[in-house]
Structure formats: structure tokens, C-alpha cells
Amino acid sequence: MADQKSAASQRLTQIKDFLTMNKTATTIPWDPDCTRFPTRKELPQIQGAPPEAAWVWGENDYIGRLNLLTPTRVAAASKEIRTGEIVPVNLPLDCPKQPAFGREVFKHEIKVLHENIAYDDLYVLNTQSGTQWDGFRHFAHVPTGSFYNGTKGSDIVGPSANHKCSIHHWAEHGIAGRGVLLDYRGYAEKKGINYDPFDYYPISWEELYQCGKDQGIDIRPAAQGGDIRIGDMLFVRSGWKEAYDQKSPEAREKAALRHGSGKDGEDGLRYAGLSQEQKTLDWLHDCYFATVAGDSPTFEAWPTHEDYHLHEYILALWGMPLGEMLDLEKLAKTCREKNRWFFFFTSAPANCPGGVSSHVNGNAIF
Incomplete structure (x- = not known):
């Protein structure tokens, strides 16, 4: 039956x-x-x-979800290129000076090959200390310990380690398509909504919807009558970079080194970001974004006040690349000046077999 x-x-x-x-x-x-x-x-x-x-x-x-970036969709997205203006979204490799979550500080050394003739670079870095793609090896579905498509911790490290969910798969496929920016920080300032990007502040689906409406965009998927097409790449500006630039070096370091859960008045890392509500989960899934990204160290409101993280759904369950700490300041300014919130976007992840994550190396092109 x-x-x-x-x-x-x-x-x-x-x-x-x-x-x-x-x-x-x-x-x-x-x-x-x-x-x-x-x-x-x-x-x-x-x-x-x-x-x-x-x-x-x-x-x-x-x-x-990078499968959605088909030649047909990439070719269609290329029609967003009209003036040829390029807007990079990458922070300097040494920004932030003190990464959060106990990540290593970026170190750069010049190697002299021949005085006054030839030089090399030496980098010591954590790929997630700045503008980053969270790869599928980064965050598992916690209850089952499963990474995307059944990958396990034993596939990542140890004697049985292999290339399942390695970041180099993304590099071999490539990332290019239509991007869309939701400048929530700009919308909040316009509406008199005050919040600290360095504190817990959940941005609800309704707030994102109103933000999009203010920009002239219906953020619902096209299948529901909205403007989001299958394979679009989402960018959300929470204002983290703006707030970072306004802090003293001492205040930046203190914020990055906070300890504790961040809940119930306890000190700890706290950031504004997308709420973990069910409507947000439905929207992120049903739009069939190829990737999602934000300007904060977490993308989602941190710490989560639910018994799950958006990271679990986005990375482990749905296989959707997740970007964090992108510099969206110039992008927001450009979009607002042009009154254009869609653009062509390219990214070149590191071709590192066995790698967990990568710098974004991304450009928006108008």
C-alpha cells in the first residue's frame, strides 16, 4: 500500500x-x-x-549544496555583472589580531633567499582565525557525531584518516554564482534598533524579512513567490567589523579572550547573529542557498539558547558551506549606493587535501 x-x-x-x-x-x-x-x-x-x-x-x-552551482546557474548569475566593479570581502590575515575560541594568532615571517634579490613568505596560521569557510569537517551533528554525508572523526584524524569531506573537494568544484546581501546592521540603525554585535543578540526571521523588504527584496524562496533563487549565496551583515574597528586594541583582545558559557549573566564569548528559531531553519533550508555567510565569528547568535546549533544543520545535515568574519562593510556601502543587493560572487577555497576549512578569498563583482 x-x-x-x-x-x-x-x-x-x-x-x-x-x-x-x-x-x-x-x-x-x-x-x-x-x-x-x-x-x-x-x-x-x-x-x-x-x-x-x-x-x-x-x-x-x-x-x-555547491552541487547547485551548475553551469546554467553560474551563467545566469554572471548577468549581475554590469559595471565590473570588484568588492573584496577578505579581512587582512592578521585581523583579528587576537582570534576568539582560543585560536592561534597569525604569524608572518619574511624568508631571505638572497639579500636585495629574492624573498619568500612563511605563514603560521589557523584557517579559521579570520575570514573563513567552515568546511564540512569542522562541526558535526552533535547527537550522532556525524559530519556531512556520514563522515566520522576517524575519517579526519587517526590511522584510518582519508579525504571524506576534505576542503579540496570544494576547490576542485569551484565557487561562483549570485550573491545577495541582507544589511541587517544598516536596517537596524535606520529603525533605531540598538544592539551590540559583541553581545548575544538573535536576529529573527521576521527581522530579516523586514530588512529585505526595506531593501526592496522579498527574501522568501522563488517557489514561494520570493526573490531568492536556487543556488543563491547569502550574506548577512550584523555589524561585527564595524564594532571591531571602533574598539581599542585592548578591548578587542579582552573580548576575544572571554571565558565561560556566555549564558545567564556568566562571562563568555557572545555575538549577534541569526536566531536558531524554527522559522530561520525552514528559511535557510527551503531557499536552497548554495552557501551562507556573515561578518561575525559565529554567523548564528552565540551562544545558542537551544539544544542545537545552526552549525549542525547547515554543515553536517545539509552540506551548506558556512562563511564567517567576512568584511561586508564596503559591500554594504556599494550595495546601498547602487541600490543593488544582488551581485556576482566568486571564492577560491584552498586546494588542501585533507583540509578542514579555508580562507574565503572572495570577491563580489557588480
């Missing part, structure tokens, strides 16, 4: 697709060129995977 219902449902989808000229993803592995994908509530349960896992691109897939 269940098989009959499934067959009938699939047949109904085929008829709808024929009438609407759509192509719906129904069979795993999904075809990235499909024009309609299941919502979060419609995700199929995958045998051996945690609930809500969207491990749908194939057994040996390690690029997740």
Missing part, C-alpha cells in the same frame, strides 16, 4: 512538472539541475542518517 501511494505521488509530481515545465527532485541522488526541491518538512528520511539530513547528492558526495 505504501509503495502504491509513493508511486501515485510520483506520478502526480510528474504531471505537475509537465504542466508547469518544472523538474522536481524526487529520486536520490538528486539532479542539481532540478527546478524544484523538497522543503525541510518534505525531506525524505535517509537510512542510516540523522533525522533531517539532506545527504541527497550521492554516496560519495563531499560538496553538498
Whole structure:
């Protein structure tokens, strides 16, 4: 009976697709060129995977939502290039001077090959000490200890280590497509909403929706009548870089070295970011963003006040690259001046076999 219902449902989808000229993803592995994908509530349960896992691109897939950056979508996104103006989104490698979460300080040394003739660079760094992509090896689904597509800690380190979910897979595929900026900081200042980007402040879905509306954008997915297309890359400005620039070196270091949970009045790392509410999860999933990114060290409001993190869903369950500490100041200024919130975006992750994460090396192009 269940098989009959499934067959009938699939047949109904085929008829709808024929009438609407759509192509719906129904069979795993999904075809990235499909024009309609299941919502979060419609995700199929995958045998051996945690609930809500969207491990749908194939057994040996390690690029997740980057599959959506198909040649057709990249070519369409290139039409956002009109003036050719380039806006980089990368902080200097030594910014912040003191990284948070106990990460190592960036060190740079000049190596003399031949005095006055030739020189080399020597870097000592943590790829997540500044503008970064969180790779799929970075954060697991905590209850099951599963990284994206069933990768485990033993795949990352130890005698059985391999290249599952290695960052080099992203580098080999490439990242380019249409970006969209939600300048929440600019919207909040306009509306008289006061908050400290260096303190816990959850930005709700409703606030992001109103921010988009103020910019002239409907942030709902196109399937629901909005302006977000499958494969778009999301950027959210919370104002972290703006606040960082206004702090003294001593205040910056003190903020980065805070200890404790950050909850219930206890000191600890605290940052503004997206809320962990269910509407936010639905939106992030159902828009089928290829990537998401922000300007703070956490992207999501930190610390989470739920029993889960957005990181678990974005990275481990959905396979969506997550960017943090991007410099969105000039990008926001450019978007506002041009009254254009969509742009072409490129990123070149490090081609490091076995790597966990990477600097973004990103440019927005107008």
C-alpha cells in the first residue's frame, strides 16, 4: 500500500512538472539541475542518517549544496555583472589580531633567499582565525557525531584518516554564482534598533524579512513567490567589523579572550547573529542557498539558547558551506549606493587535501 501511494505521488509530481515545465527532485541522488526541491518538512528520511539530513547528492558526495552551482546557474548569475566593479570581502590575515575560541594568532615571517634579490613568505596560521569557510569537517551533528554525508572523526584524524569531506573537494568544484546581501546592521540603525554585535543578540526571521523588504527584496524562496533563487549565496551583515574597528586594541583582545558559557549573566564569548528559531531553519533550508555567510565569528547568535546549533544543520545535515568574519562593510556601502543587493560572487577555497576549512578569498563583482 505504501509503495502504491509513493508511486501515485510520483506520478502526480510528474504531471505537475509537465504542466508547469518544472523538474522536481524526487529520486536520490538528486539532479542539481532540478527546478524544484523538497522543503525541510518534505525531506525524505535517509537510512542510516540523522533525522533531517539532506545527504541527497550521492554516496560519495563531499560538496553538498555547491552541487547547485551548475553551469546554467553560474551563467545566469554572471548577468549581475554590469559595471565590473570588484568588492573584496577578505579581512587582512592578521585581523583579528587576537582570534576568539582560543585560536592561534597569525604569524608572518619574511624568508631571505638572497639579500636585495629574492624573498619568500612563511605563514603560521589557523584557517579559521579570520575570514573563513567552515568546511564540512569542522562541526558535526552533535547527537550522532556525524559530519556531512556520514563522515566520522576517524575519517579526519587517526590511522584510518582519508579525504571524506576534505576542503579540496570544494576547490576542485569551484565557487561562483549570485550573491545577495541582507544589511541587517544598516536596517537596524535606520529603525533605531540598538544592539551590540559583541553581545548575544538573535536576529529573527521576521527581522530579516523586514530588512529585505526595506531593501526592496522579498527574501522568501522563488517557489514561494520570493526573490531568492536556487543556488543563491547569502550574506548577512550584523555589524561585527564595524564594532571591531571602533574598539581599542585592548578591548578587542579582552573580548576575544572571554571565558565561560556566555549564558545567564556568566562571562563568555557572545555575538549577534541569526536566531536558531524554527522559522530561520525552514528559511535557510527551503531557499536552497548554495552557501551562507556573515561578518561575525559565529554567523548564528552565540551562544545558542537551544539544544542545537545552526552549525549542525547547515554543515553536517545539509552540506551548506558556512562563511564567517567576512568584511561586508564596503559591500554594504556599494550595495546601498547602487541600490543593488544582488551581485556576482566568486571564492577560491584552498586546494588542501585533507583540509578542514579555508580562507574565503572572495570577491563580489557588480
